[in-house]
Amino acid sequence: MPKTGVVVCGAGLEELAARYGLPWQRDDAAAGLRLLRDGDTLVLAGDERRYGKPLEVDFVDGKAGHRRRFGGGRGQLVAKACGLGKAAAPSIVDATAGLGRDAFVLASLGARVLMIERVAAIAALLEDGLKRAGAASELAEIATRLTLTHGDAACDLASLIAGAGVAPQVIHLDPMFPHRDKSALVKKEMRVFRELAGDDADAPRLLEAALDVATHRVAVKRPRKAPPIDGPAPGHTIEGKTSRYDLYVHRSLST
DSSP: OOOOOOOEETTTTHHHHHHHHHEEESOOSSSSSSEEEEEEEEEEEOHHHHHHHHOOOOSSSHHHHHHHHHGGGSHHHHHHTTOOOSOOOOEETTTTTTTTTHHHHHHHOOOOEEEOOHHHHHHHHHHHHHHHHHTTTTTHHHTEEEEEEEEEEEHHHHHHHHHHOOOOOOEEEEEOOOOOOEEEGSSHHHHHHHHHHHHOOTTHHHHHHHHHOSSSSSEEEEEEEEEEOOOSSSSSEEEEESSEEEEEEEHHHOO
């Protein structure tokens, strides 16, 4: 289950703190991880020696902007896994949204994507990133294809999808892989996620829930050499250089 420990800091952020059930204080004097404003951007900041630079969701520039322009279009691994071929793009639920990078790629390729994020602080960053993307003229149309909801997909996937009014054809999962090699934690961004969410020990339950509600397929992102999630065997696999997708056909289509 997600862990806690983030404090929202700064005047004007009281309502955001209340919506996400996070503690708030006026001044940025808290130790540990804090959500605060850096100019117009909401960031998640902590000790840079441990966590690196403040974390934000930026769909306009940075990695997301570069991937949107030069990422390879529908030839990308995530696009193939989620069925974005030459036909109309499917309706997709990204049930482990994280910083929204895969969801944004799928939306930029024409898919409507519901993002579900269970860690409150990360969901708040996503909300802020979506708002700024919607205000950018070159991204406004893409932003309209992205919807965000905060909740635990492993426990409440069907109700979260129903509440958003989505008919999910494809469900995309990228559960946290329980690394045992400490060198895997060198990337400081990953340290933030592991401290807030831990490893996704409930990934098998999430896969079962996804198979119950997806009308076409479930696409599960895994490290290339990692074992599949415990449960039904994937029907097909698509491999990239460092990761792969295990694909599961919806139960009603496999009988």
